[in-house]
Amino acid sequence: MREFDLIHRYFDWAPANPEVVLAGGDDAAILALPEGRQMVIATDMLIAGRHFPESTAPDAIAHKSLAVNLSDLAAMGAVPLGFTLSMGLPEIDESWLERFSTGLRAAAARWGCDLVGGDTVRAKQVTLSITVFGSVAAGRAIRRGGARSGDRLAVTGAIGDAALGLRLALEMGVAPSDLSHADRDYLLDRLDRPEPRLSVGQALCSVASAGLDISDGLLQDLGHMLSASRLSAEIDLDAIPLSSAARRWLDAQPAAIDQVLGGGDDYELLLALPPELPLDPAWGLTVIGRLDDTGPVGAIRDRIGRPVAGQRGYNHFSEGSE
Amino acid sequence: MREFDLIHRYFDWAPANPEVVLAGGDDAAILALPEGRQMVIATDMLIAGRHFPESTAPDAIAHKSLAVNLSDLAAMGAVPLGFTLSMGLPEIDESWLERFSTGLRAAAARWGCDLVGGDTVRAKQVTLSITVFGSVAAGRAIRRGGARSGDRLAVTGAIGDAALGLRLALEMGVAPSDLSHADRDYLLDRLDRPEPRLSVGQALCSVASAGLDISDGLLQDLGHMLSASRLSAEIDLDAIPLSSAARRWLDAQPAAIDQVLGGGDDYELLLALPPELPLDPAWGLTVIGRLDDTGPVGAIRDRIGRPVAGQRGYNHFSEGSE
Numbered sequence: 317m318r319e320f321d322l323i324h325r326y327f328d329w330a331p332a333n334p335e336v337v338l339a340g341g342d343d344a345a346i347l348a349l350p351e352g353r354q355m356v357i358a359t360d361m362l363i364a365g366r367h368f369p370e371s372t373a374p375d376a377i378a379h380k381s382l383a384v385n386l387s388d389l390a391a392m393g394a395v396p397l398g399f400t401l402s403m404g405l406p407e408i409d410e411s412w413l414e415r416f417s418t419g420l421r422a423a424a425a426r427w428g429c430d431l432v433g434g435d436t437v438r439a440k441q442v443t444l445s446i447t448v449f450g451s452v453a454a455g456r457a458i459r460r461g462g463a464r465s466g467d468r469l470a471v472t473g474a475i476g477d478a479a480l481g482l483r484l485a486l487e488m489g490v491a492p493s494d495l496s497h498a499d500r501d502y503l504l505d506r507l508d509r510p511e512p513r514l515s516v517g518q519a520l521c522s523v524a525s526a527g528l529d530i531s532d533g534l535l536q537d538l539g540h541m542l543s544a545s546r547l548s549a550e551i552d553l554d555a556i557p558l559s560s561a562a563r564r565w566l567d568a569q570p571a572a573i574d575q576v577l578g579g580g581d582d583y584e585l586l587l588a589l590p591p592e593l594p595l596d597p598a599w600g601l602t603v604i605g606r607l608d609d610t611g612p613v614g615a616i617r618d619r620i621g622r623p624v625a626g627q628r629g630y631n632h633f634s635e636g637s638e
Numbered sequence: 639m640r641e642f643d644l645i646h647r648y649f650d651w652a653p654a655n656p657e658v659v660l661a662g663g664d665d666a667a668i669l670a671l672p673e674g675r676q677m678v679i680a681t682d683m684l685i686a687g688r689h690f691p692e693s694t695a696p697d698a699i700a701h702k703s704l705a706v707n708l709s710d711l712a713a714m715g716a717v718p719l720g721f722t723l724s725m726g727l728p729e730i731d732e733s734w735l736e737r738f739s740t741g742l743r744a745a746a747a748r749w750g751c752d753l754v755g756g757d758t759v760r761a762k763q764v765t766l767s768i769t770v771f772g773s774v775a776a777g778r779a780i781r782r783g784g785a786r787s788g789d790r791l792a793v794t795g796a797i798g799d800a801a802l803g804l805r806l807a808l809e810m811g812v813a814p815s816d817l818s819h820a821d822r823d824y825l826l827d828r829l830d831r832p833e834p835r836l837s838v839g840q841a842l843c844s845v846a847s848a849g850l851d852i853s854d855g856l857l858q859d860l861g862h863m864l865s866a867s868r869l870s871a872e873i874d875l876d877a878i879p880l881s882s883a884a885r886r887w888l889d890a891q892p893a894a895i896d897q898v899l900g901g902g903d904d905y906e907l908l909l910a911l912p913p914e915l916p917l918d919p920a921w922g923l924t925v926i927g928r929l930d931d932t933g934p935v936g937a938i939r940d941r942i943g944r945p946v947a948g949q950r951g952y953n954h955f956s957e958g959s960e
Contacts, residue, residue, distance in 0.1 A: 337676060338779070338781075341782070341866070342714070342781055342782050342850070342866075343680060343710040343711075343713040343714055343782070343850050343851060344678045344679055344680035344710045344711060344713070344714045344716070344772075344779075345678070345679045345680070346676050346677065346678055346679075346714075346774070346779055347676065347677040347679065348676050348677075348776065349671050349676075349677065351673070354659060354668050354669065354670050354671075355668065355669040355670075355671065355677055355771075356666045356667070356668055357666055357667045357668075357669065357722065357754060357755060357771070358665060358666035358667070358755065359722040359724055359755055359756060359757055359767075359769065360724070360757050361724035361725075361726060361757045361759050361765075361767060362759075363726060363759055363760075363761050366759065366760060366761075367759070388665040388666045389665075389666060391665040391666070392664070392665055392666045392668075394666070400679065400681040400769055402681055402682070402683035402767045403683075404683060404685060404765060432679060433679060433680065433681055434681060435681055435682050435683045435767075437683050437684075437685055437688065437689070438685075438688060439685050439688075439763060439765065440762045440763055441761060441762055441763075443683075443726060443761065443765055445681075445683060445724045445757075445767035447681065447722055447769040449677075449679070450666075452668070454670065457660070457666075457668055459660075459664055460663070460664050460665070528664070528665050529665060544663070544664075
């Protein structure tokens with residue numbers, strides 16, 4: 317199949333957003349920005365065998381590839397507009413492409429993000445490079461810096477599910493022996509199908525003092541916020557929101573708290589919120605601590621002042637992380 | 639080396655364009671668009687061993703990776719703003735990264751295009767995915783469609799050098815035996831260091847009827863313009879501008895005209911220009927033919943009406959094209 321046929325067959329949908337002036341069929345795409353808005357741009361590259369097992373369902377790969385990029389837009393408070401997709405493929409597997417395309421189209425429609433361009437090349441590994449574009453009111457994006465002493469620290473959803481799901485996916489056998497099939501399926505699904513917290517990010521745009529998404533792990537990403545904001549933090553480990561499945565895992569294996577605190581891939585949001593801000597229950601936020609300027613920059617303490625240690629996130633170039 | 643260190647050491651430059659509100663260090667980049675402008679977006683993925691020989695100088699790889707993307711912006715008449723770079727690397731080769739980074743920084747400065755974000759991952763092959771952003775006056779981008787019967791066809795620069803350079807790079811020995819070292823170096827340089835025709839595209843924005851860049855080969859890219867504009871064309875094969883090196887090659891091997899007409903990678907612009915438009919010599923344009931509606935859509939004839947045949951461009955997924 318020629319490249320043009322491949323794009324035409326699998327990736328040629330009419331855009332839905334009025335801001336998409338031109339998508340595909342020319343040298344470049346054209347996006348309009350509504351007046352008073354700025355463009356927010358994030359990019360991620362995912363490789364089979366590294367970022368997802370080669371056997372992952374194609375529609376799950378499509379979902380996750382777009383979701384992890386949109387999570388970065390969510391963390392800035394942006395509204396998605398469109399994305400480009402460049403794919404390296406070892407072969408033209410029409411069944412794989414059909415399922416990938418169906419999953420991608422569903423994800424794009426779900427999050428209101430139009431495919432506006434891309435490239436397809438032959439590669440040794442399935443390689444997906446996505447760049448997403450969103451818009452935000454000028455000067456109102458949620459940044460990592462800007463948190464203030466006294467701000468509450470809050471997270472969306474539940475923390476640690478993806479890291480526990482990754483243990484299930486990579487090292488069957490280390491999970492508690494009585495973990496139910498339903499719990500396993502839930503944790504694996506959380507790993508494969510993260511949900512970008514777009515509506516929460518948009519609601520808190522220009523309200524949150526600072527924020528980012530939890531991709532490297534709660535402690536490491538909190539560290540990024542603290543460095544950028546020149547602050548320290550106290551967190552209440554017992555307040556960290558856990559799913560029922562993660563709770564049951566931790567009850568059986570308390571040491572798995574290291575995965576919960578240090579594992580990545582949750583794609584929940586971590587936010588610094590002014591103390592006086594009323595929290596809308598619809599946001600699904602849990603307050604897990606408070607920012608202060610009493611410790612060294614970047615220091616994280618528990619409620620009785622002990623340093624919180626843990627695995628320090630995922631490093632793409634460290635040995636043994638494959 | 640950890641990912642953060644790698645980015646900090648090799649890819650952390652202050653942006654120069656005032657439109658770049660935020661580049662790096664957060665979840666996403668932020669670009670402002672001047673009022674009345676739209677965002678133009680192009681993306682390309684390049685893989686070592688496929689799009690460039692593994693032994694290509696790292697600074698040449700950097701130059702070409704950015705140039706081929708900027709050529710798409712040039713073809714739309716856009717002014718560059720910034721780009722993202724995602725890299726898959728088999729290993730951390732500091733000498734390679736140093737030279738790549740130096741070349742990229744020089745290319746970015748030369749074309750006024752700021753690095754605003756990216757990603758680095760481990761991969762089996764050197765894999766470069768670049769997405770470039772530019773701006774154009776709203777509604778004024780040069781498109782592939784919109785050419786009119788009677789328009790002149792013109793190209794920038796010289797045609798075919800890159801295709802002949804590729805023969806030199808891949809199949810030493812097929813070149814004419816008396817081709818000088820200077821000619822060989824010139825053709826290889828044209829393959830490795832294409833020059834995006836940004837100023838010509840910008841000058842002809844809202845003046846040209848249609849345009850695109852010659853990446854797949856003159857005949858194939860002309861075919862794209864004809865399909866999009868529902869026209870046919872007559873071209874004067876003798877008018878196609880050739881470099882002295884290409885001219886000497888063709889004098890010795892007339893059959894190499896197939897490479898000139900069908901080979902890709904020149905990254906010159908092909909433009910449809912209204913017949914009354916005065917041509918500024920500074921644009922460096924050569925008129926090579928005329929568009930009409932006398933033939934079937936897409937038909938290309940020479941001056942005495944014969945169909946122009948030739949190699950029909952480069953197909954990333956055909957067998958044997960590696």
